[in-house]
Each structure stands twice: as C-alpha cells, then as structure tokens.
Amino acid sequence: MEQLSFLSVPSPCVGVCQTDARGYCVGCLRNRDERFNWLHFNDAQKHNIIRLCLQRKRRRQYAKYKAHQIAVKEQQAKVNPQLDFEEEKEDKLDFGDFSLD
Secondary structure (H helix, E strand, O other): OOOOOOOOOOOOOOOOOOEOOOOOEOOOOOOHHHHHOHHHOOHHHHHHHHHHHHHHHHHHHHHHHHHHHHHHHHHHHHHOOOOOOOOOOOOOOOOOOOOOO
8 A cells, every 4th residue: 555645756857858878867867758757657656766766876976986996097007107006806815724623
C-alpha cells in the first residue's frame, strides 16, 4: 500500500534541457521516458527516478575524478620523465608454508 503524502514530489529539472551522448539530460540526468512521463508517475516512481538520478550523478562525478587523476599523472610524467608515477603494484606474497599454530 502506498503511503499518503501531502506534498507532491517536485521535478528534478534544473532548466538545462540538453541530452548527452547516452540520452540523459545534462541538467537532471533523467532519460527521455523519465522526463516526458514525469507527470504520469506516482510519488513512489518519482522518488525512484530521483534515486536513479543521484546514482547517475555520482557515477559521472567519479568518472570525472578518475579522468582528472589520469590527466594529472600524465602531466607529471611529462614534466618529470625520469620519475615513475605509475601506481605501485602489489607484490604477490606466497604464504604457502605459513600457518598459525
């Protein structure tokens, strides 16, 4: 049973109505169906769409963060080619004969 609410769920639209290459709005990160059918969804569906938009925003922010990290490492490698800025790789340790007695 759906819980009653006194206030309707506001649209996450921020007025930047452009789509990216994947079909999501650049402003609110809703897809085409979510934007066009917003008025026909019930409150539970609207809350779910907002949750999905927040996930998409976090993924986009993380992708930008990772791209920035890579760009910084590439810039450091150009400035100081003699230094190795690659991520340290974990050495694989062999604990085959190790036991806790």
